[in-house]
Amino acid sequence: MSPEKAQAYWKENISMIIKLLVIWFVVSYGCGILFINELNNVEISGVKLGFWFAQQGAIYVFVALIFVYVKVMTGIDEKYGVHE
């Protein structure tokens, strides 16, 4: 693999990670901590939204993020021919 190609592969990987970690930050630190009071004004069946994110919702998103990462990276790996 040429150095340029390796660099391009790495760049795509990093930009993917950054995008997903932004979501990771928003659902946990954002919804569950920093803006929990604002979100708590929204209530579904007695459950305040901020509270739900902090105690359940963030975890579901975490799981989804990892599987999205796996799927996207598998595609990028194949695109660059570096899959196993």
Place this chain on the structure above:
Amino acid sequence: MELQSLIYLFVGVSFAVYIGIALWAKAGSTKEFYVAGGGVHPVANGMATAADWMSAASFISLAGIISFKGSDGGAYLMGWTGGYVLLAMLLAPYLRKFGKFTVPDFVGDRYYSDVARTVAVVAVIFVSFTYVAGQMRGVGIVFSRFLQVDVNTGVLIGMGIVFFYSVLGGMKGITYTQVAQYVVMIFAYMIPAIFLSLQVTDTFLPQMGIFAQTTFAFNDGVRIIPEGTYLLHALDMAVSDLGFNDYTQPGSTWNTFMLTTALMLGTAGLPHVIVRFFTVPTVKDARVSAGWALVFIAIMYTTISSVAAFSRINLIKNLQNVEYKAFVAGELSHADGTPNNGNWFKTWEKGGLIAWTDRNGDGKIQYGTAKAFDGAKGKPKFDGTKTAEDGHRLALNGKPAAGESELAKGNGIANELYVDRDIMVLANPEIANLPNWVIAFIAAGGLAAALSTAAGLLLVIASSISHDLMGQVIYKDKETGKTTLNEKSELMYARLAAVAAICVAGYLGINPPGFVAQVVALAFGIAAAAFFPTIILGVFDKRMNKEGAIAGIIVGLTVTVGYAIYFIWGGGVPADYFMGIAPASFGTIGTILHLIVAFVVSRMTPEPPQHIQDLVENIRIPSGVGEAHDH
């Protein structure tokens, strides 16, 4: 069948399964011993990681902590799961591609330095031992509470079982027993949770139970909260009537932020979790496996907040204003006719996990905010096994009758109870009158949680000693840089190290240092401040050199450990906390300082040699992964 026989049956069968797996999975080579031969299916590895990760504390204590903390307990739930996202994207795939056996392997090779390797070994051993001490204690506690044996006997039995499958089977034995332990553990957690959810909210899935309405009216001591109130509304009403903050009301944003971060970084840096990703065949498997691990963890972790809420409501509903004598004699029932049998209160009172002092002399239990007993953490000091006139255990430090202001705060209710948080999971089935086999299952589940984590930690200690210290530092050929230790003797050293580690862990379990909780928090801080940045920089910053890495590790470790020592043992008081950060959350600061120092020092010193830069290029790309190989 009687409860005690059921417990023996469930625990006995589960132990027989673990031993059977150990015999089947005997390790024949160092590769099998350290990384299970590198051929574990990613889903199986995910399950094993979940069991490895979820300790006795997760299983026994976490729901209780959240039950009393309310909204802020989210820090633990998010922190201990969010770390897996970091693992999956920033660590696991690259470490798998690197393809050696241990975390010190990576640190030593990437930073071409035996000093770095040795520091890493010491940190690994310290982190793992502090953690394992708590686990062995957990084993002892579960044994003593459910099997009616002495705590120390319980620890010895636990040591025997772990000895069998970790010394014989190594990582291979541990991996497959952890899969079995996960299954035991998750059923043991979910079954009572589902029962509770049905009972309190008539909803099958506990995760959905918090969205439902209560199936009963109950008197919180101040007013009657009607049937059909939304669960969290009912809880908020009840706790605020009694003078607590609302259950769903968040506290300090800053503290929650720092604690969550420390737990996330610590999770991603814990050696016994990281090594699990060396056991799968490919880089892609390492990524997927982190996802599966989190799925298996999430099944339990998304249930915890519901269990916490259900048990807090149950506590108030069952205990508020009940007459002690009639309660423990089994003479009381709820408004709807279901029995409210206080037998469990007697059982756990014996163990000192719950206590009552009749401050107002009305013969009834009151539950409210203030401490009912004088002394550290409001714990009761019992007068031996003596009982007071109502038949409850006599405590010497019960507070006198409440004054005006305390009564006003609790709308007439002054607290007379001490409740240990562990009771929320352990006694839940009894409190809710669940069938005996559910209680027996909880005993087996608690043991599975403690044993699986203990075994994973012991293996990490053993491989750090035999592989990293003996193989790569002591028996290293100075000229070739290769180890002179042959496969057979390294495997023998690994087994001996495992035996030694089990003995030390057992000793710590029998003679626990009096500060296990703080030390475990410190273990997280160290994992965060020492390992997480070193590994991340090793992969993502090609320019990072040995000078930067060593300086970073030293600063991260010193700051985190120093802060903890000063505030836990050195007489520091919370008022002096740096920016209000508790020692448990200080790993976050340690990590940040580590990153800054490592960056600055590395830019002022020569860049790493070419072969190291090539190594970094190589681990960034998935293809060409070998099986986890020997040197």
